[in-house]
Amino acid sequence: MLSKKTKYALHALTYLGKHRENKTVLIQDIAEEHGISHKFLENILLELRKAGYLGSKKGKGGGYYLIKEPKxxxxxxxxxxxxxxxxxxxxxxxxxxxxxxxxxxxxxxxxxxxxxxxxxxxxxxxxxxxxxxxxxxx
Amino acid sequence: MLSKKTKYALHALTYLGKHRENKTVLIQDIAEEHGISHKFLENILLELRKAGYLGSKKGKGGGYYLIKEPKxxxxxxxxxxxxxxxxxxxxxxxxxxxxxxxxxxxxxxxxxxxxxxxxxxxxxxxxxxxxxxxxxxx
DNA sequence: TATAAACCCTATAAAATTTATAGACAATAT
DNA sequence: ATATTGTCTATAAATTTTATAGGGTTTATA
Structure with a gap:
């Protein structure tokens, strides 16, 4: 079975994939959508970014976004x-x-x-x- | 990844499959062959027996044996x-x-x-x- | 029939891994 | 300036896996 980490990563990627028209998406929004811990998800998104799947923007109006094609x-x-x-x-x-x-x-x-x-x-x-x-x- | 339990189960089954000419095989022999804990393996073989893959014989001269065809x-x-x-x-x-x-x-x-x-x-x-x-x- | 061999069974302990939290820091829009 | 939002590392809590312990029960055989 996949760990929750991987499962949450897939949910996050899916969420980001469905909101590509938005410039950025907040960690909080994804966490709330799926009822998962903000802080736990934070670490996961960080890994996805470091691995080159996501981009991020700090500060007000910041957030995450997909930088690879879903395919x-x-x-x-x-x-x-x-x-x-x-x-x-x-x-x-x-x-x-x-x-x-x-x-x-x-x-x-x-x-x-x-x-x-x-x-x-x-x-x-x-x-x-x-x-x-x-x-x-x- | 498979747990050690499953991995040991596969080793035990393989060992038993290679020694089908023997009437029985000792837990100890399998444990020694692979350098794994006798007691841990005992529990695993017990599960395999309860699930109908192995038969066992208690007492002196006892041990385990395959009761299903490997296929x-x-x-x-x-x-x-x-x-x-x-x-x-x-x-x-x-x-x-x-x-x-x-x-x-x-x-x-x-x-x-x-x-x-x-x-x-x-x-x-x-x-x-x-x-x-x-x-x-x- | 006594004895040693071997599996049976349940409980518990130890170790490892996964999951979750905390908090100080850095960047940015307004 | 200030509030917002991601960055990063450390640690704690929970869960699962791995291992051990020890008293039963059955059986061959001397």
Whole structure:
């Protein structure tokens, strides 16, 4: 399951995607819309900005806005950013690889091999779904 | 990522699958093979037995053994049993459904709709990979 | 029939992670 | 000037995961 962080990130991105005509959107507005903590959301939006998905403007009249096209924000990226690996095991993660302590010989581990296949197929799904797909459904 | 519980379960199932000629296998043997806690693994094997994947025999000469064909143990089942939902959000889980607090109107939530698609495609993968596939790779 | 081996079961503790909060700081419009 | 709004880092609270503990029950076998 996705963490609340990722879930809130998706809601925030969706909200921003639906309000692209506005120059900026307040954290507060998104937080209120979904009944989530302003401060918690703040940290999430900050991460999204640092990752290059959002722009921001400080001071009165400030706020956040999307700086990428919704079609260029795949779910895989959002999940990796906030939740970490998409792979089911550390030993098959492309971006967060770590060996599994309990595995003596990764090269001959059937679990490893199968999980690589699962990872590749899962990635295909999550790379092909983007914020645009979410917006299209709203 | 899978929990250690699920990961250990997969290792145990693999071990049992590779030792089907033996009548029984000791918890201790599996635990030692992978350097994991005997007691922790005990609880996991118990769950696998209660779920109908393993049989056990008490007393001297006892132990665990597979009672299902490896091809009839899909990854989806093992993951659900030990880790819970496969769906990325509670609101799209088939087996562990719960509404999302921050979502006002599930029927018109694009995130919900897209996650249903992701769930269905993910399920296809995990239902089609079984313990047999792991064994075939060893 | 005594004994040791092995799983059964429930409870609890420890560790790690996730979720949430706090508060001082910086930029900007008016 | 002042109020507004994002920035950033630290810490606390809550939850979940991981691990341990220990007394049962069953069974083979000497």
């Amino acid at each position: 260029d924000i795949p779910l895989s990226r959002v999940i990796r950013l906030l939740d970490g690996p998409i792979a089911l095991l550390p030993c098959v993660s492309l971006n967060y690889y770590e060996p599994c302590a309990e595995c003596k010989d990764e090269a001959h581990c059937g679990i490893n091999k199968v999980m690589i296949q699962v990872r590749d197929e899962t990635l295909k799904i999550l790379e092909n779904k983007s914020l645009q797909d979410i917006l299209d459904e709203e | 009839d143990i899909p990854l989806s089942r093992v993951i659900r049993l030990l880790d819970g939902p496969i769906a990325l959000l509670p609101c799209v889980s088939l087996n562990y459904y719960e509404p999302c607090a921050e979502c006002k109107d599930e029927a018109h939530c694009g995130i919900n709709k897209v996650m249903i698609q992701v769930r269905d495609e993910t399920l296809k993968i995990l239902e089609n990979k079984s313990l047999q596939d792991i064994l075939d790779e060893e």
